[in-house]
Amino acid sequence: MPDTTPHLTVRPQWTALSDHRAKQRQVHLRDLFTTDPDRAGRYTVQVGDLHIDYSKHLITDETLALLQELATATDVFGQRDAMFRGEKINTTEDRAVLHTALRAPRGAVVEVDGVDVVPQVHAVLDKMAVFAGRVRSGEWTGHTGKRIKNVVNIGIGGSDLGPAMAYEVLRSFTDRDLTVRFVSNVDGADLHEAVRDLDPAETLFVIASKTFTTIETITNATAARGWLLKALGDDSAVAKHFVALSTNAEKVSDFGIDTANMFEFWDWVGGRYSYDSAIGLSLMIAIGPDAFREMLDGFHLVDEHFRTAPAEANAPLLMGLLGIWYGNFHGAQSHAVLPYSHYLSKFTAYLQQLDMESNGKSVDREGRPVDWQTGPVVWGTPGTNGQHAYYQLIHQGTKVIPADLIGFARPVGELSARLADQHDLLMANLFAQGQALAFGKTADEVRAEGVTEAQVPHRTFRGNHPTTTILAKELTPSVLGQLIALYEHKVFVQGAVWNIDSFDQWGVELGKVLAKRVEPALTEGADVPGLDASTQALVATYRTLRKK
Numbered sequence: 270m271p272d273t274t275p276h277l278t279v280r281p282q283w284t285a286l287s288d289h290r291a292k293q294r295q296v297h298l299r300d301l302f303t304t305d306p307d308r309a310g311r312y313t314v315q316v317g318d319l320h321i322d323y324s325k326h327l328i329t330d331e332t333l334a335l336l337q338e339l340a341t342a343t344d345v346f347g348q349r350d351a352m353f354r355g356e357k358i359n360t361t362e363d364r365a366v367l368h369t370a371l372r373a374p375r376g377a378v379v380e381v382d383g384v385d386v387v388p389q390v391h392a393v394l395d396k397m398a399v400f401a402g403r404v405r406s407g408e409w410t411g412h413t414g415k416r417i418k419n420v421v422n423i424g425i426g427g428s429d430l431g432p433a434m435a436y437e438v439l440r441s442f443t444d445r446d447l448t449v450r451f452v453s454n455v456d457g458a459d460l461h462e463a464v465r466d467l468d469p470a471e472t473l474f475v476i477a478s479k480t481f482t483t484i485e486t487i488t489n490a491t492a493a494r495g496w497l498l499k500a501l502g503d504d505s506a507v508a509k510h511f512v513a514l515s516t517n518a519e520k521v522s523d524f525g526i527d528t529a530n531m532f533e534f535w536d537w538v539g540g541r542y543s544y545d546s547a548i549g550l551s552l553m554i555a556i557g558p559d560a561f562r563e564m565l566d567g568f569h570l571v572d573e574h575f576r577t578a579p580a581e582a583n584a585p586l587l588m589g590l591l592g593i594w595y596g597n598f599h600g601a602q603s604h605a606v607l608p609y610s611h612y613l614s615k616f617t618a619y620l621q622q623l624d625m626e627s628n629g630k631s632v633d634r635e636g637r638p639v640d641w642q643t644g645p646v647v648w649g650t651p652g653t654n655g656q657h658a659y660y661q662l663i664h665q666g667t668k669v670i671p672a673d674l675i676g677f678a679r680p681v682g683e684l685s686a687r688l689a690d691q692h693d694l695l696m697a698n699l700f701a702q703g704q705a706l707a708f709g710k711t712a713d714e715v716r717a718e719g720v721t722e723a724q725v726p727h728r729t730f731r732g733n734h735p736t737t738t739i740l741a742k743e744l745t746p747s748v749l750g751q752l753i754a755l756y757e758h759k760v761f762v763q764g765a766v767w768n769i770d771s772f773d774q775w776g777v778e779l780g781k782v783l784a785k786r787v788e789p790a791l792t793e794g795a796d797v798p799g800l801d802a803s804t805q806a807l808v809a810t811y812r813t814l815r816k817k
């Protein structure tokens with residue numbers, strides 16, 4: 270590829286932002302709110318059901334204008350349009366990036382290499398819906414004729430984190446008579462704990478792997494097949510107890526799964542962008558095809574917003590640019606996502622792969638080293654638990670940590686009548702934290718409480734910690750789809766500005782290759798060439814300890 274794109278840091282728009290940051294060093298959110306009483310209204314955007322308040326950020330109209338100029342200079346919207354058109358924007362793998370086609374409505378047209386992929390997408394969704402319906406109704410039985418009561422999804426990375434997260438989020442929409450578990454770790458403990466109390470005759474394994482070569486997944490799937498066959502004693506049982514979600518029919522068949530029981534997706538769906546494809550089958554079995562469809566509609570709503578909303582009201586663009594403002598001009602190394610919802614307990618873990626596998630890159634699309642920060646470390650857990658663990662560091666530590674606070678006006682369905690007061694308490698915490706982080710507590714305010722002078726520095730909160738607050742009425746399947754699409758496109762925006770390929774993941778390959786190479790040293794004591802002295806000694810210690 271020609272070395273044509275100017276380096277980001279030499280662009281005049283970048284320099285303008287650096288100069289602006291230098292002038293803005295003393296700005297405090299307290300002053301920004303005092304001088305601009307309309308700020309909360311002006312810096313709020315509504316997307317579908319999501320009310321997104323970004324007023325508690327260290328920005329002015331000028332900051333936003335300069336960030337938008339950077340987005341224009343780096344052609345974020347042009348790159349966005351190329352993605353939606355199905356161009357091969359994943360250049361290192363020569364692939365289109367079309368997770369947006371997975372939620373395109375029936376009848377839409379999205380072409381890859383001249384072929385409209387929307388009919389294929391809906392054919393697979395229909396096949397999934399029929400199968401999920403048969404399992405849910407009891408029509409699909411196991412080998413012995415028993416009803417399927419347990420679904421065990423075996424996958425890792427994008428073939429696990431999405432459905433596992435969404436299953437937690439939408440628990441109250443699931444069929445509570447079904448037990449649904451997710452196994453990802455090659456540590457045998459994961460599979461053992463998932464199946465130890467299950468009846469094999471009532472258990473369906475859903476083997477989720479885009480490539481169907483991932484060692485963890487194939488190892489766990491093989492062990493699961495052994496567990497099943499030990500109990501049912503007949504190879505033909507596999508047909509009723511194993512289905513596959515994959516792009517690789519040949520490997521699925523080699524494993525022994527009938528390709529009639531395979532749910533297909535395509536190489537233009539990245540693993541971390543795949544849970545709304547066939548990879549969502551376990552989720553669909555749990556919540557039903559209608560709720561799954563609602564979730565896809567939620568995704569699509571935000572896709573359309575991202576595709577059509579003007580820059581100044583485009584939520585993924587704004588969120589992406591705010592991340593750039595902190596990561597590239599304030600020295601922030603991380604970004605916290607703090608949901609005030611227990612159902613979102615796996616949400617941040619899901620975002621870690623989405624964001625960090627996408628934007629953890631250090632060369633640009635032309636292969637040149639970048640001299641600017643790329644993706645942040647994404648972290649966080651449900652907010653109220655975090656408040657009693659690591660919020661201290663956010664409030665009074667030395668780091669810049671922008672955060673997203675996510676909450677809902679109503680508790681989900683079955684809890685809403687019983688636990689309304691408890692929900693208000695939960696949300697009071699969200700609002701209190703947003704306020705405390707932004708405005709802190711001045712030394713004078715502390716003194717006014719009669720605190721001794723020696724204690725004043727310890728009890729003073731600098732504040733000025735930026736947050737985005739995302740509110741919605743209720744955590745429904747559609748709202749989940751809206752949230753995920755919002756973050757997907759935010760990650761896209763950042764990769765577009767940084768001029769990196771957000772859709773490859775070569776960085777995880779080295780570890781995979783080395784693990785395969787090292788394994789014989791552990792199992793057979795083989796002399797593996799190229800092992801460094803430290804690793805050789807560790808392997809020797811491991812083998813000695815294992816004997817005892």
Ligand code: F6P
Pocket residue numbers: 425426427428477478479480481482483486540541626774777
């Ligand atoms: O972690 C690397 C990765 O390739 C992810 O991108 C992917 O989601 C995961 O492994 C699982 O891959 P597969 O679905 O092919 O088993």
